[in-house]
Amino acid sequence: MRRKLLVGNWKMNRNPVEADGLAGNLRKLLSEATFADIVVAPPFLSIPAVVSRLKHSNIEVGAQNLHAEASGAFTGEISGEMLKTAGASWCIVGHSERRQLFGEDDRLVSAKVQACLRAGLRPILCVGETLAERDAGQVDAVVSRQVEAVFQKLNAEIAATVTIAYEPVWAIGTGRTASPEQAQEVHATIRGLLAKHFPAFVARTSRILYGGSVKGSNARSLLGQADVDGALVGGASLVPEDFLAIVEGAR
Ligand code: PEP
Numbered sequence: 082m083r084r085k086l087l088v089g090n091w092k093m094n095r096n097p098v099e100a101d102g103l104a105g106n107l108r109k110l111l112s113e114a115t116f117a118d119i120v121v122a123p124p125f126l127s128i129p130a131v132v133s134r135l136k137h138s139n140i141e142v143g144a145q146n147l148h149a150e151a152s153g154a155f156t157g158e159i160s161g162e163m164l165k166t167a168g169a170s171w172c173i174v175g176h177s178e179r180r181q182l183f184g185e186d187d188r189l190v191s192a193k194v195q196a197c198l199r200a201g202l203r204p205i206l207c208v209g210e211t212l213a214e215r216d217a218g219q220v221d222a223v224v225s226r227q228v229e230a231v232f233q234k235l236n237a238e239i240a241a242t243v244t245i246a247y248e249p250v251w252a253i254g255t256g257r258t259a260s261p262e263q264a265q266e267v268h269a270t271i272r273g274l275l276a277k278h279f280p281a282f283v284a285r286t287s288r289i290l291y292g293g294s295v296k297g298s299n300a301r302s303l304l305g306q307a308d309v310d311g312a313l314v315g316g317a318s319l320v321p322e323d324f325l326a327i328v329e330g331a332r
Pocket of ligand 1: 090248253254255256268292293294295314315316317322
């Protein structure tokens with residue numbers, strides 16, 4: 082059995098003071114939710130406050146991005162080693178907003194996953210097609226390309242530690258969610274890819290999350306799909322009661 086994983090992506094929301102308050106509320110509300118793994122990913126600057134507030138709780142902390150290099154002349158950037166030292170244990174990589182707004186391509190995303198692994202951070206690799214790609218019948222081709230670009234550089238033991246988040250771009254922040262059947266279909270494709278390239282245990286144990294307008298009202302049906310092992314949640318993760326309702330959907 083794969084344990085469900087719920088990840089809250091706070092995006093560029095909540096300064097350190099606000100993040101401390103949100104983390105405190107989540108800590109209280111989610112203290113009984115020990116049936117699943119829970120991670121929150123605040124903005125870089127708010128990570129120390131959240132790490133401190135969530136110490137010895139059942140909620141872990143992640144980052145939303147990192148630089149591919151460990152250190153050097155990269156003004157304004159943050160390395161995996163810095164995030165790890167600040168108390169993060171996970172890192173989202175290749176979110177569609179990074180790909181679309183900041184020009185991250187498969188090659189850079191792969192280098193960033195490698196940087197996570199070197200730093201001891203658990204990567205959450207985001208993949209997903211645009212609406213135009215879906216309409217053109219390219220879902221499998223796009224998602225396979227994005228997954229293979231990263232996994233071709235990994236051995237089986239490491240591959241099994243990388244979480245994949247399928248996030249159709251047309252469903253992120255739009256209120257439009259993939260149907261449980263649409264999500265399941267792509268998740269099965271991704272698991273099939275892992276089975277094709279690695280020994281069976283990788284596909285059996287790897288967690289594949291769904292992301293894109295997940296809410297309390299649709300979480301249970303999405304999380305009930307055979308190959309949906311959790312959710313990456315944006316907007317709703319900023320509202321403690323809404324995030325709780327999603328987490329409860331994994332029970
Ligand atoms: C996300 O940012 O990864 C996301 C899924 O956002 P939302 O839940 O707001 O669609």
